[in-house]
Each structure stands twice: as C-alpha cells, then as structure tokens.
Amino acid sequence: MFGFVVAHLVVAVLLPLVARRSTRAAFMIAAIPPAAAAAWLLARTPQVLAGETVTETVSWVPLIGLDFGFRLDALALVMTILVCGLGVLVLIYADSYFARGRGDARRSAPLLLAFAGAMLGLVVADDLTTVYVFWELTTICSFLLVGQAGISRESRRSALQALMITSLGGLVMLLGFVVLGESAGTYRISELAAHPPSGTAVTVAAALILVGAFTKSAQLPFHNWLPAAMVAPTPISAYLHAASMVKAGVFLVARLGPVLGALPEWRYSTVAFGLATMLLGGWRALHEYDLKKLLAYGTVSQLGFLMVLFGAGTHDAALAGAAMLLAHGLFKATLFLVVGMIDHQAGTRDLRKLSAVGARQPWLAAVAALAAASMAGLPPMLGFLGKEAAFGAFLYGSAGIAVDVFLVIGSMLTVAYSLRMWFGAFGTKQGIAPTPVNPPEVQSLIPTALPALGGLVLGIAYPVANELADSYAQNYASIGKPAELALWHGLNVPLALSVLAVAGGVVLHRQRTPLTAWRNRLPTPLNAQRAYERITALLERVAVAVTARLQVGSLPTYLGIILVTVVVIPGSALVVQLTVPDDLRGYDNLMQLPLALGVVVAALAVLGAHRRLTAVLLVGVIGYGIGGLFIVDGAPDLALAQFLVETLTVVAFVFVLRRLPERFTEADSSKAIRAPKAIIATAAGLFVSLAAIGFSSARQAPPEASGYFITHAEKGAGATNVVNAIIVDFRAFDTVGEIAVLAVAATGVASLILASRHERRRRTQQTQQTPQPEQTRQPQQQEVRK
Amino acid sequence: MTINLTIAVVIAVLYSVGFYLLMQRSLMRILLGIVVLGHGSNLLLQIAGGPPGRAPMLTTARPEEMTDPLPQAMALTAIVITFALTTFLLALAYRSWSLLGHDEVRDDVEDRRIQRLEKRMETHEDSEADEADRDEPAEEAAR
Amino acid sequence: MSPTTTRPSWTSWDAPAERWLLSGFRREGQARSVLLELASRIVFPTVLVLSLYLLFAGHDRAGGGFSGGLVAGQAFLLRHLAGGRMDDSSIVSMRPPVLIGSGLTIACASAFLPLLFGGQLLETTIYKFGVPLLGEIKFVSSIVLDTGVYLLIVGVVLDLLRTLGSGIEADVEAAARGLQ
Amino acid sequence: MMWVFAVSFALLAVAALLVLVRMLRGKTTLDRIVAVDVLVTLLVAGTCVGMGLQQDGSNIALLAAFALLAFIGSISASKLVEKKEPYR
Amino acid sequence: MSWTDVFSAICLIGGALSCLFGAIGLLTFPDVTARLQAATKPQTLGLVLILIGTGVQLDLRYATGLLLVGLFQMLTSPVLSQLVGRAAYRTESVDRSTLVVDELGERIDRERDVR
Amino acid sequence: MVDRRPRRRRLLRRTPLVLWLTAVWVLLWGTFDVGTLFFGLVVALLVSVLFPSPMIRTGMVLRPLPGLRLVAYLAWDLVVSTLRVAWQAVRYRHAATAGIVAAHLSVDSDHLIAIIASGVTLAPGKFVLQIDRATSTCYVYALGFREGDEESVRQEMRLLERLVVDAVGSEAQRELVGRDAG
Amino acid sequence: MTVLVALPVLLPLAAAGLSLALGRFADLQRFLGLLVLGAIIVDAAVLLHVSDQSGPIVLQMGDWPAPFGITLIADRLSALLLVVSSVVTFAVLIYSIGQRITDYGRERSSTTFHPMYLMLCAGVSLAYLTGDLFNLFVAFEIMLSSSYVLITRRTTASRVRAGMTYTIVSLASSLLFITMIALVYASTGTVNLADLGTKVAELPHGLQVALALLVVIVFGVKAAMVPLHFWLPDSYPTAPAPVTAVFAGLLTKVGIYALIRTQTLVFSHAESWDLMLGIALITMIVGALGALAQNDLNRLLSFLLVSHIGYMLFGLGVYDVIGLTGVILYVVHHITVQATLFLVSGLITRHSGTVALTRMGGMAKATPLIAVLFALPALSLAGIPPFSGFVAKLALLQAGVGSGSVTGYAVTAGAVLTSLLSLYAMARVWTRAFWGQVKAPAPDPDPTDELVVGTASSNRPMLAATGVLVAASLVIALVAGPLGEIAGRAAGDLMHGETYRTAVLGGGSGG
Ligand code: NA
C-alpha cells in the first residue's frame, strides 16, 4: 500500500514535466496510479470480506513512534473505492473539462494525483501519525487546488479559509493523537481498537480529535469553508469537496469509533453536531441559487448525517453509515460533474437562469436524476438502502427516537433540495429562454455517469453492499438482531419513515416560494462566515496591537528591557541568597583607595560631560585608573595591555571626533525617561556588584588550575611569566581566537570607513563616464587651436 | 576569597554608569558606555582570581604569594576583544554620521509603521473585515 | 621681513625646513611642528626596539606579542601624528590587510606546526642550544604564535591609522572640497 | 624605609586627586588633556615607587611604555583641539 | 638606614613633593598655558627623582631600564608642552589678561594689517 | 640637504642611531653580555634598515665636555624653575602673570632650533609656544613674567643657544653663534 | 584523529587569514572559501560518524590535560550541528558568490566578504566544539564580530541603523557574558565546562539558580528569546539575503546550543523547568503574532524565527530525553529551513524588486521554480508533514504532553497554536507574493542597494544553492529515522553528563 501511495506522490512530482508539454497526457498518466491501486485493492476484496486484513508497516522515525502503518480492512476498502475509483474518473473528466495546456490544467493534474495519493494513504492508514501526515497533505493539496493561480481575491480568500480551518482542526487533532498515543503507549489504531484506552487523557484526546474531524468534514460551526471552496474548478470540487477529502473527518470518526466510541462524550457530540449540521446544511441548500453552492450545502448536510451514523457507535448505525458513505460519494460526484458540464456549456450555474437544459441533454438529465434519486433516498438506489438502515438504527430508547425525528426532518430537506437541484438544473422554466447547450462529450459523460450507475448497481445488488458495510459494522456491538441492508424488509417503521421523508420533501419543494419568503424574514443570529471573518480580523488586530506595543523599535528600550530582565530574574534569585560574607574587607591594599576614588569620580563625571572629547578623556582616566588597579593587584601584563589599549582607544576616538560635532546632541534629554533609565542602570550595576561579592565569597580554595599553570609554566611552556605561558601555550587557542576578532574588527573598520572613499571614487567615475558637454566640445577647441 | 568593598563599589559604579550610557540615543555615549562596561567587566574578571599579590612571574615571586594568573590571561583577552569591538563601533558611528548626518540611534522605521497601523486600526474599529485582508493600498498610502 | 607676506598663516610657521620624516610634505603646514617631527624621528625606532623587546621578553617579564605589537603600533601612530598620512609614506610597503592576514595565518600555522614533529596542536617545544660567544640560547616554539600576534596587531593598528586616521582625514578634505 | 614609600605614595595620591579635580573642572579641553597626561605620569611615578617597594624591577619596560603612551594620546587629543576650535 | 637609603628617601620624597607642587599649580594657575608650566614640567623632575630614588634601591640590571624611562620622559615632555601650548594659543584659550607682553600677537596683528 | 652619498656611507651615517637603539635594547634587558649586545645590534640594524628615515646631513658633532655642561645647565634649570613655579603657584595663584617674547636665534637649522626649544621647554616656567622656522625665531612663553623682563628671557635663550651649539653644533655654527654673541 | 576536531575552526581561521592577505585575488578567495567549507563538511561528517560510534572525540589543545588547557570536544550533539551548519554555510557561500555580493559589483577590492564569512564559520564551529566557557566566549566574539562586519558592510543610509541595533545589543550581551564568566570563575575557579558541572553543584543553591538564570539571559539574547529578542527583527531583515540566512540559520542556534550545553552539563534540573516553558510559550506566541503584523517579507521571516526559537526553548524546558531529542531535531531542521527561506526571500526580492508583500504578486506563475523553493521550506517551517519540521514538532509535542505539568500542557497547546499561526503567515506570503496579479514594481526606498538585490546577471548559482538547501531539508525528513536515533542518543548524553565529563576529564586525550 505504501508503494502505491509513494507511486502517486512520485508521479505527481514528476508530472509537471509532462504537463508542460501536454496536459492531456498528464491527466492520463495521472489516472494510472489510482487505477492500479484501485485494481490491486479491489482484488483484495474477498480476503477483506473474509475478515483478513492486509497490513504493512514502513518505519520512519521509530524513536517517536512515527511510522507509516497501513491496514486494509472493510472501511478502508469502501473509502478506497471512492478515492481511487472516483479519482480515476475525475482525472479523465478533468482532461476534457480544463482548457488543454492552460495553467489550471497544468497545475491540477499533478495536484489531483498528489491529493489522490494522500487520500489513499489516509484511508488505509492504521497509525495515528500516518493519518495525520496524509491528513495535512490533503489540506495542502486542497489549498493549492482551490486557489489555483489565486487570481481573484475570492479564490485566495476561500483557499486560505479552507486551509486555516482544516489546519486548525488538523493541529488540534494532532494534539489529540499525541495525547491518545502517549497515554495508550501506541499510535497504532488496530492496537488501540483491540485495547481501547480510558481515562481523562483519553476523553481530552477524543474531544481534540473530534475538532479535527468536524473541521475537515465541515461540521457546524466549522462548515463554512466548504461552500466557500466552491470557487474551485468543478472537477476539483467533485473530488475534494464531495467524494473524498471532506469524508476524511467522517472517516476518522468511523475509524476511531472502535477506539473511542465507548466514550459517551464522543457519541453525544458526534450525534448532536451531526444532526445540527445535517439540518442546517439542508436548510441552506434549499435557498441557494448557485448549483454548486446548493450541492455544497447538500454535502454539508450529508456529512452531518454521516457523522451521526458513525458517531453513534452501534452496529446498525455503522452499517447505515458505511452504506451512506459509499452512496454519497457516488451520487455527489456525479452531481458535481453534471453541474460542471452545465456550467461549462451554459456559462452559468445559477438555477434561475437555466432553462430547458434537460430537454436538450436528456442523457445528462437522466444521469443526474439517477444520482439525485440516490441522494433523495429513493429505491432502488444505494442511498435508499443507507437511509432506511439509518432510520432503523435509532429505533430504540427515547434518545434514539429523537434522533430519528431529526433524521427524518433532515431527509425531508434532502429530498427537497434534490428536487430543487434537478428541476433547477434541467427543468424548463417559464419566462426564461432555453439555455443554449450542446450535447456533452463522451469523455466527460462516461465518468459522470459511472458513479450514478454504481449507486444503482449497488442498490440492486444489495447483498454486495451489505457485505461490504457489514464487515465494517461488525466492529460494533449491536442492540438486538444486527440489521442488514436490503431493498425490502417488509412494511416496517423505517419504510414508513422513508415514505414520510419523501413525501415531506416533495411538499417542501412545492412550498418553496412561501418558505423562502418566511426564511428571509428570519433573523440570522449565527453566521459562521461572519464569525470566521471576525476571528481573522481580530487575529490581525491582536497581532498588530501586540507587535506595536512590544516591538517599539527603540534601542534604549530594548537594552533597558534586557537589563530589567537581568535584574529581575537572576537578581531576585541572588537577593534571596544574599548574606554579608564574613571575610568582606574594605580594601586589600591602600593604593586601591585613591585609584578607586579616581575611577569612580571619573565615571560619574562621564555622565555629566557635554563635550564629546571631555567624555572620552574621562573614560581614558577610568581606563588608566583600572590599569593602576591592575598594577596594584599584581597584574603587570594586564596593566600594560590596558594602558596600551586605552591610549589607542582614546586616539581612535579622537580620530573620529574630528568629524563629529564638539558637543553631544541632546535629543533625548527629556527628564521623564532619565529617571527610569538611571534606576534601571543602578539596579543592574548593583546586581553585578552584589553578585561579585556573593559569588566570590562562595569559593574557598585557590583554583587548582592556577597552581598547575604555575608549576608547569617554566618546564612545559618555557616561560617564567605565567600569564604569558597561559596566553601563548596553556590557552593559546584563546589567543588565536582573540587575534581573529582583532583582524575582523580592523577589517570591519576598513570596510566602513573606506566605504565613503569607494563611493566618492564611484561617483567621480560615473561623472567621468557620462559625457559632459564641455568634454565633448574640447576636441573641437583643440582643433581650432591647431 | 571575597572581593573587597572598594572594588565592589568601583564595579557597581562602572556597571551602573556603563548601563546608563548604554541606554542613551547618542551612539557616542553608547560607545563610551560599552568602553566603561568593558573596564568594569575586565576589572571584575581580574578580581575574580582573588586578592592582590605579587605578579605571577616565577623569577621574582614565590608561587604562594602570586596572584591567580588565569583571570589575568582571560582579562587580557577580554581587553583586546573589547578594544577591537570598540573601534568597530566607532567606525560605525562615524559611518552613521557621514550617511545620516547624526550619530543617534533612532527608532526603527518599520516598527513605527506598525504602530501607526495600530493607531489607525483603533480608530476604525468597524472596518475589521476589510483590514483582515490588508493587501489593499490604504496602507501603502501611509508609507 | 618679506617672506611673511607669501605665507598663508602664522600657524604654519612651525614647519621644519628639512624633510625629517619620509612623509609629511603633503600635509598642511599648520599641523606641523619641528619639535614633534624631530622627536618622532628618534622616538619612532626606539619604540620599535621597545616593542621587539616586549615581544621577546614576554616569556619572562611583562610583555608578549600582544603588548609588543601594540607598542609598535604606537610607534606608527606617532609617525602618523607627526608626519601625516601613512599611505603616502614609503616606510612600510606592506598593506595592513596583508599584515593582518599573514599574522593570522602564522598564528594558525603555528598551531599545526607541532603536528609535524609528532606533537599535539599548539603544543610548545623548548629548544636550548649553545652558541659560541653568545652562550646558551633558549628557543620556545610558542614565540611563533607570539610573532603572529605581533604582526597582526601591528597590522591592525596600521589599518586603524589608514582608516580612522587618513581615511577620515580624506573625508574631511573631501567635505571641504564639497565632494561628500 | 617603609615610611618613605608610604609618604611618597600618599603625596602622589594627593597630587593625583588634585589633578582629577582639574580634570573635572576643565575648563578647556586642553586643561583636561594636560590633566590626563599628568595623571599618567603620576601613575608611572607611583608604579616606580611600588617597584622600589617590592624590590622587583623586572617590568621597567612597562614604565617605558607608559611614558610614551601618555605622550602619544595627549598629542593626538591636542591636535584634535587645535583643528577643531576656531583659529585666531 | 644606609646612605643609599637616605639618598633614595630624599629623591623619592622630593620627587613626590615636586609632583604634588605641580598638581597644586595645575589647580591654581589661571589659564591653560600657565597650568601647563605647573603640570608637565614638575612632573618631569618629580618622575626623574623618583626614578633615581627607586633605581638606587634596585639591582643595577633593573636600574638601567629606569634611565631609559627618564630619557623618554625628558624627550617627550617638551614636545607635548609645545604642542599643547601652541594649541592653547591658537584656540584662544590663553587668558589675555595674564599676559604682560605678547610679541607673537603683536606681530600677527601687524601682518594682518599689512595684508 | 638630503644625503645623496653611496649606500655604504649612508649605512655608516646610521651608526649613531644603531648605537642608540642597541643601547636601548641592552638597557631594557639589563643584562650586559655578548648575547644581548649581539641581538641588540641585530634588532637595531633591522629596525633602522626596515624603517629608514631620510638621511640629512646635520653636521652634528658631540663634544663631551660642553655636552656635560649643557646637561648640568638643564638639570639645574629644571630644579630651580620647579621651585620658582611652585612658589608662583602657592604665592600668586590666579594672579600669576606671563608674557610671550620673541627670541631670535642665530642658528638656522631645524635640529638645533628643536634642541634649543626643547631645552627651554623642559624646565617649568618657560616654553616655546611657537617657532617661526623661516626666521629662526622662538616665541617663548614665560610664567611669572613682569614688565621689562623681555631682555632677560632673550638672554637666557641666547645662553642656551650657545650651550647647545657648543655641545653638538658644527664648527660653522659655533662661529656663527660666537659672532652673533660678540 | 583528534586533530579533526580542531579543523573546523583552524582551517577557516587560517583560510580567513590567507584570504585577507590575498585580498586582491578574488578568484583565489572564492576558491579558498569553497575548498575550506567543503572540507569542513567532510570533516564534520567523519566527526559525527566517529562520535556516534565510539563516543566523544576529545582534543586537548597543546596536550595540556583538562581542566587546565582548552578542550575541544565533538560529541553527537556538536558533530550533528556541525554537519548541518557546514552544509548551510557552504550553500550560502555559493549563493553569495552567485549574487556577487562577495565582490560588490565590479570593484577590484574585495577583501572583506570572504575572510569575514570564513571567520563567521570558524566562530560557529568553535562554539559548537569548545568545551571551555571562556573559549566559548571567544567563539561567540569571533562569530559576532564577523557578523557585525557582514551586516554593516557597504551599509546604506537606510540600513545603517539596523547594523547599530544589532551590534550594540550583541556587544551588551557579550559584556554580560564576560561578567557571567567572571562570576563563574570567582565562585568555582574553573572555566572548563565539564569541570564546572561538578564545581557548580557544590555552590549554594541560590547561587546556582542565579547563575543558571544569568546564563539563560546571556545566551537568550543571542538566541532571541522573548523578551530579549527585540533587536532581531529590527536588524536581520536589512542585511543581504545570504548574510541574513546565515545569521538566522546559525547564530541564533548557536545561542540555543550554548543554552542547551550549559543547562545540561553545568546545571542540574531535576524536572521540567517552568520558567523556561513560560518563556518558550511567550516566545512562540509573540513571535508568531509579530510575523502576522508584518508586511516586509524579511521581517515576517525574522519574527517567525523568534517564534520558532520558542519551540527549542520548549524542548529544553521539558528537560527530558524526548524533549531534548525534539530540540536537537528542531535545531537541525530549523537551521536548514530558516536559512533556506531567507535565501528564497533574496530570490524573491531580486525578482520583484521589493520586500513589501503588498507590492508583490503573481510569482507562482512568473517564477514557478522560486515558488517551489519557497513552498517546501515554508511548509516545513509550519510543521506540515512529511517535512522535517513536522518530525521535530511531533517529538516536542510528545515531550510536552508527556511532561505531566500544567505549564507543559499550556506550552504544548501554544506550540500547536504557533504552528497554525506560522502556517497562516506562510500562506499569506503565498497568497500575496505568489498568487494574484503581477504588480508593477514600485520604487523601493533604496533601489541602488546592490548588496540586497545583487549585481549578477544570472541567478543560477543562487537557485542552485537554494535548491541544495531545500534538498537538504527534504533529506533531513527522509533520514529522520536514523537522525532521530542519533538525536535521541545525543539527548541521552545530555541528560547524563557523565559521558561528556569522563571524556573530557577522565579520558585524557583519548577518543
Ligand atoms: Na604577555
């Protein structure tokens, strides 16, 4: 399985090379890997149905449990049919949909293939980290596919919205995975399912994971990215936003149902959010005029439905879920592709502008009708099987009844928008001129028709569908006798509910005009799109506000903050520890006193100096004073260096002062900021001083290193001056580094100072190169002189 | 091995003065602050070896009366490095002066721009949605 | 006295009549001083000798390549103060970057040198040999490192003179000419 | 002999502090330059006395270097003053 | 105390006193040029005396170096005096009220009038 | 007066410098043996060859006895002047007066003028504020100057000039100074 | 054998010296630089292999035993970082040569760039390899001083301020570093890191804490941890792309490295470290928010850099094997990716003539190669799988979840949020610069700044160098397994300082 996934990705990476020459070839080549994968996986169907599983593990970073674990089971198989099968069809369709050789086509072929690969990896994944890896890959692919060239602002915005919402979910889900994996000690889903973990951590993990599932599957309140993403080219919508990617969330819930389904929190939230989403999506779909938007809200609704089924955690619901999952993929793909063809030919997707398309394109209308029937849950479609099983799955307990009530209402909405969609697209409307359309190409019609036919075939051959769905549903315990998928169970409550749903849907469709009027009068308190925009705007504002307040751009402030940090953090730790050491002396050598006094006075005087040179000279006095202290301390080498360096420093300053103003510029002498600066500086200075006392009093013995240096200097280093021995031998490496710094600094000084010389030279060269009027005249003058 | 009070005071003053100068706008003052801090830290480094004694020269002093040579060697290195960097900063001050006509460290332009943006956002709270997508020229006009 | 009328300013009266230093004739008279030029003529080589003393005496007394180099640098500084721009003079034909670079290279090479004799990086070897008349001579291999340091420091100071010294002077002159 | 060194040190220290006062009071930059020069000379003298005290003269080169340094630093500073300030 | 000690003591204390007087002069004289007299020169004498005083105390081999220090000081201090004094005069830092006679100024004024 | 004699002669002319540098080396080491002397010579030669100064024929001749007399004079002047200035500092303080006197010198060579100016400047109380090299005039600043002291300052300068020329001047210069004095 | 440890330092130093001396021969300078940096890659790889197989390689300089002489030591951590860093420096050198900032157009004198660059490399290598606190200071100074020169080289009026901010803050922190060393020596009498491990433990507890915190601040400034980071976004963005790339890639990481090294070897923490975790959280969030507020691409990247420093502090704060493993992986990943992004930014700037995102557009179409070169590291930075950033992030998240402390959880959540914000920032760069219509180039403040835009007519070497680094980051992801093993072992070494200590103090010059 990993091989197929990699094959997808590798081919996708190389595909741009082909796409540059021929996009048709690119799409055809792109269809090969999913076709091969589908063939291989379908060949494993008997095995899978027999309860065997095909597993595969590719180790990536074992240390952190990051492996590619794959497992082909019934659920994976169902999803594979959708992902690979529809993938092939969409790729074939896309070739005829996109203008050949154009940018969108060149981009889409590799991206669609990469997406298919990621999706394939996701559905066969048996490892939480693997799930996440492919999950995010699909997010990125969808971002690029939705945005395309990002020419329109809307496309950029929608792509960004899809990216942000699904990545938010993905990341939260990752956190959930990590919590789950860390608390269970494994990331392998099959192992987790075999021994479901429990505890608070697991509950937290479940909640986090659900956020991921909800965002990806466009559940309330994260649903809005999905309709917005309809700016994408239709084949992409068909594949990503109907058949495969949006299923990922539902799939995840289905996949982790055996692991986390025992948690009531898991069940309640999936069912509650699912129902809400189902109703909201259906309701919104009833009021859309854009066919794609309509389908998109329909998808939202169906995803809610699926969420309910997979989240419920019972055998019957899971059975219905698996059937509906397959059914939805098949009919929604068809419907999107149909809309794509209409859009392509009619140039509009607005159902108010379309008229008599069905009359001109009967085949297309028929295919669409087939798919819409499945969507509405009419027999003998697969959709009917699923929906009926769903009604049956909740027929116990008061909570179940309540769920069923909502499901029926949701189904009514589904039927209603199915009708609206079909009549909107193909019906003949009064007062509207027939839309000019041509008969569809075969290359696009076949991929469009196949899924719808698939829905029909599976509906009729319901034992096959049952076997597929049941082998997944067996993961759950069933209440009472496990249900089966069948076209006819006899006259029972589910059948009645189905009839009720259809009837209600028809009524809703007929009453659409008053309904719309009523809806327009309703207040719209909750608008997810508005919320998203508000949140991003808030994010911007917070970002700007925080940054504007923190990043003030003022160097003194930055340094002040650093000093405050020094005082506050280590300073407080030090102050706690501080005691007056017993051996604290006033001075060690009387000569220290005048020198110290001189240094202190000069240092304080620097603060008050107005002339630059005065300040420099005072600093020089400090330096010489320090040199004196070095002599007193018995460090002649140091004193010598200090004196030499000090003189050179003064001279260097003087060199530069030749061009600077004599006095300091007093731009920042505002008294208000002087005091805090003084306080900070004093506190920091005191910190260092106290630290010096505290730290030096902590040492009791002279260091062994120095004793070693003293004993080894003459014999080992050939020097009686121990300091020199250290400098050129014991720690000669420091010296090498130190001269490197000197070399760097000198080079830097040269680079800075000579820059103006270079500039001057360049400027004069430029003036010489540009022919001056006088210069051009000169030769003539010379001639005259001759 | 505690350092004595006199030196502690010197260090406190040098560091305080250095830090204070460091927080100024005039590059020359900052530079002097760095030099003063350098003096303070070099003194601290040297004094970290212990109380005064004879120079660590085997020809003229007995080992037990010698000062610790290692901090001296390190302080020497530090002196050189501080010197090197001081001259560099000096050159930078000069370059700044010759490019800008002053030797002050002024505030960052881009940071100022964001502060202006923040002010504008505060005053137009209603138009959040528009500002969410800032790639519009309103901001460029402000530049 | 007639010559006064031809002279621009009394401040340049101090210029010596002879060329005591190699450089210095380019510089304006007002910065010159007979006393300084003559003094630096003597002090300059003396300080160089002092610097070499410090280099060689560093092993046993205060000094070393670093101090030596700095003192030598001060010698050149004196020349600069007395005589003006260094890059107009021919006393040192070496360019400071070359000097710095070779100093650094020598220092690094001295680190590798002991490897050739089976030692460790930066290991010091002490050679003692007797020379007739001169007595016993001690050669400590770390002097090579010290020499590298010395050269580098001299180069650095020369570079500072070239840049902070003459470079800025050139800028001042250019500014006076209105070029900057 | 100890007291001789002590007295010398004391005198030099007092002298240095007086010079420091001049350093602070100015009033011209040249005054300060002179003051710095004198301070260094006093430091050299003090070091010299210290050498006598310790009977260790191995580092006279130090003094030689100091004597030169004060000179060079002061010269460069005074040259700056000469250039900077207005001519008569 | 041996005779050398006495000699050394005289030199040391004399030198230190000389330095102190110089410092007093530096503090009290009215203008730069006058202070210069007090500042740099007594220091020279003081330093030389101290060098001698110390030199007597030390080994001969060390004492020789002190000679060098003295020479350096004598060589450089006049140069510095001249430069600083010159700078003082050029920058009008000389307090004119202290000058009884200024032949240099007179000549400069004369030549300026000629021009 | 730039020296244009052959190389060997020029090397010869460097001898005083080389000797001085060797002496410095030896004094610094403080060890008076052949080795030090040898290396001192090597160093001195190295320095004077690597960093040559222009050769200028000064015609300087060192005469030991007058030389000593000059040194003695300078030393004496140093001590006396120091005391005098100390007195001024204590007695007159801010009221101290001064004068700037032009002293014309007979000699017309950079080095002699420099030596004379240095000699005057070495001692406290007086220094050469400005040299007019073209006319060999030193403008001497004298502290503690009273009305009418001009001539004594000039006289002192002449005395120093004669001492210097006697000590190191060429015969021609001695004659010149003698004639001017006479 | 042990000589190999010193080569990454001494070779570039010597080469820098030669390069300075050879200032007039630009070709020789170039050749020398490439040769030496190439050699270091090989050397570093050998060091990594050997140290991983048979323990740390210790070189006692001058054959003086530790703690007396200076010890250079290549253990797993330092060797690993050395490998990554040397690859980055090599690639960036190619880029620089390609951009021709090395010789600044047609000017003959080109003495500065190559020597400074080599010095920088030497400093970085030394910082990784040294086992001595003071020598670490020297390493920092070599590295920083050359960075000062590089950032201010040929500086223009608009860029000089940035150079000042950078230089002054770095100098201030260097002075704090020296102060810290003085305090360390005053209290322990040693500067050998291995030796310090035992000596510091003998200090009173309060002093230990104060010292540890001071060390955090000293290295924190270099590593740009909030609130010590402000200088970074104000200064890095103005340098030429390759310079910023090396700074962003390496210099901050050296700070992190020093932080890790000292906090593990010298100080002992028994458990996860709440203060550090808190700093990590703030760093991540403040940096990410800063990035969102920017319109200047380089500044945006700089803020992201700050933000992601938070990740590394996070792992250090968790302070267990998995956390440190995460840090090491993150550092390795981030060095490569952050440098790459700045290089790409250079390409973008060169192409669009501006750094303002609002003035860019349509580059995905115009320059698809640059788009790809941007997208991959951008995704990696945002921690999107299967790129290198994800692996490192996952390890950190695991560490955070496993930390068992509330602070740990909070930081873990913050890390997730930061990841999202980083992705948002990157996506915005993408939507603004690469999508949309090509915009007419507006006059930039300093269009003549050749140093930023470059002067070369062909950018093929620049693309190639960037490509090499992108490939390197992919390789990191690909070999994340073995890399993770090494990092895990390195983290184990860090947690149990004995390996290091015996190698330095006990083993003499063995290895
Ligand atoms: Na030394």
Ligand code: NA
């Ligand atoms: Na530890």
